[in-house]
Structure formats: structure tokens, C-alpha cells
Amino acid sequence: MADLGQPQNTIAILKKYDFTFQKKFGQNFLIDTHVLEKIVDAADIGKDDLVLEIGPGIGTVTQYLCEAARQVIAVEIDRQLIKILKDTLSAYDNVEVINEDILKVDIAALVEEKNSGKPIKVVSNLPYYITTPIIMTLLEKRVPVTDMTLMMQEEVARRMQAVPGNKDYGALSLAVQYYSVPYIAAFVPPNCFMPRPNVGSAVVNLKCHEKPPVEVNDDELMFKLIKASFAQRRKTLQNGLTNSAELDFTKDEVTEAILKMQETLGMKQNPLIRGETLTLKEFACLSDILS
Numbered sequence: 001m002a003d004l005g006q007p008q009n010t011i012a013i014l015k016k017y018d019f020t021f022q023k024k025f026g027q028n029f030l031i032d033t034h035v036l037e038k039i040v041d042a043a044d045i046g047k048d049d050l051v052l053e054i055g056p057g058i059g060t061v062t063q064y065l066c067e068a069a070r071q072v073i074a075v076e077i078d079r080q081l082i083k084i085l086k087d088t089l090s091a092y093d094n095v096e097v098i099n100e101d102i103l104k105v106d107i108a109a110l111v112e113e114k115n116s117g118k119p120i121k122v123v124s125n126l127p128y129y130i131t132t133p134i135i136m137t138l139l140e141k142r143v144p145v146t147d148m149t150l151m152m153q154e155e156v157a158r159r160m161q162a163v164p165g166n167k168d169y170g171a172l173s174l175a176v177q178y179y180s181v182p183y184i185a186a187f188v189p190p191n192c193f194m195p196r197p198n199v200g201s202a203v204v205n206l207k208c209h210e211k212p213p214v215e216v217n218d219d220e221l222m223f224k225l226i227k228a229s230f231a232q233r234r235k236t237l238q239n240g241l242t243n244s245a246e247l248d249f250t251k252d253e254v255t256e257a258i259l260k261m262q263e264t265l266g267m268k269q270n271p272l273i274r275g276e277t278l279t280l281k282e283f284a285c286l287s288d289i290l291s
């Protein structure tokens, strides 16, 4: 089958099937072989791997995955693409296409059924509207996944990788870094897609931790503290945590906890710090003191 990473081959398939792009499904198909190679390299796929692809489109990334992996499961929501995929993936007997909304798929059950519960890899040129929900679902539910290699908006990629003191640092950075190590493998300009998106994209590899890098008694409370701290970025941590509707601490309790956290971690005593300066370890310590 012709390499769909070559724009003329993608155009020929779209014409052959009289395909109409569905904006609501975030359809931006890749048309650049270098980017496809970068994705497969970043995913580090071997012949033992089972790969879950979210949103195969016309099968462009899928073809590359089929060459590299033992088996590929591709979940595509758009029914009009299923017959196209039958055609473009006809050369491969190691791929299964499922016509379903990935947000409705029980991925843990799928891993159990297709890979006897052994960890899989996830690869996707993500439809941007589900980037955060799908990543957070996979991470929080601790679905057996070794790593995910995902194309996403550049701005979201930068937020995932950001560290304290960086303007992109926020609740998403901490949530992603609690479960994985994010690494931006490539920046991808709009002209690598058809149609072109309005913003730049990036390929991110998230290597999932077997165990989180910090220990915390109640990670739900820690994430509530994180959310409250960044909801009011300009406020002090003290005010952010006292004014949150989801938390029920007095200003004195919060102040005392901040000072205790700083003492425990050998930091300078300052009750007026901002949440955006705190590391994951500091949030974990604060959470343990408040819990």
C-alpha cells in the first residue's frame, strides 16, 4: 500500500472515497514522512509490543505502527473512515480497527483481553479536543501502559513539561509529572497536516512511572490543593487555599501547614509564597501535613 505520509497518496485516498473532514472530530491528517518517523522513534516500538492507536484517521500513523509492532489496535470514532481503513491497511494482518469513541472504551479491559493485562504502548495524533481528558484518564486510572507518544498542541506540550518558575507551570504539569516523565520529542508546524491546524503541535513521549516520584498519603487531597493554588495564580498560597470552595481549612491552619512544610524540607520560612513556586514534593509534604 502506498505510504500515506506522502501528501499525494493521502489526497488520492480522500478523493477516491469522497471524504469530508469532520471538524467536530478534530481531523488533521499527517502528511509528512519525517514526522511519522519521529513518532515511531519516540515511541520506541519493538516486535513484542501491542500498540493502542487513538484516532487512526485514514491509517497514516497506523501503517508505520504495523511495520514496527507485534499488534496494533486502532480505535476510530468516525464511521466513514472504517471502510477507508480496510483499504489502506489491507496489507497488514496485525491490526484490528474498532469503531468506537475512545472515551467510552474500557481501556483496562481491552489491555486485559488483548494483551493478557501486560502493559501496552499508546500512540496517537490526538484529536485536540480530547487531549487532556484522555491522557488524565489513562494516567489516573493507572491503565497498564509503559508509555504514550502523543501529538498535541504545542502549548499543552509545554505545560506538561514545565517546572516551577516557568510561566507554563500549572496543575497539568504537576498531574502529568506525578504519573509520568514527559519529554517533547519534536515540534511540528501546521504544514505537516491536512487540513492545517491554526496552532503549532508537538510530539510528546510520556514515560509512565511504576511508582509516583513522591509519596503522599492522600493524592486526592494533594490534587485539590494543587488545583486551588493555581486557580488564583496571582494570590499567595495562603489565600488560594483558604478561598477554595473545595477545601475547608482556616487561614491559620493553612499558614501553620506552610511553615511546617518549609521547616520539614529545610526551606526558608515564608508564609507568603505563591503556589506556582512549589514543587511536587512540596505539595506532597503540605498535603500530608493538612491531611
Ligand code: SAM
Pocket: 025, 026, 027, 028, 029, 030, 054, 055, 056, 057, 058, 059, 060, 061, 062, 075, 076, 077, 078, 081, 100, 101, 102, 103, 125, 126, 127, 128, 130
Ligand atoms: N492518525 C491520523 C493521522 O495522524 O493522520 C488522524 C489524526 S486526527 C488528528 C484525529 C483522529 O481521531 C481522527 O481520525 C478523528 O476522527 C479521530 N477521533 C476524534 N475523536 C475521537 C474519539 N473520541 N475516539 C476515537 N477517535 C476519535
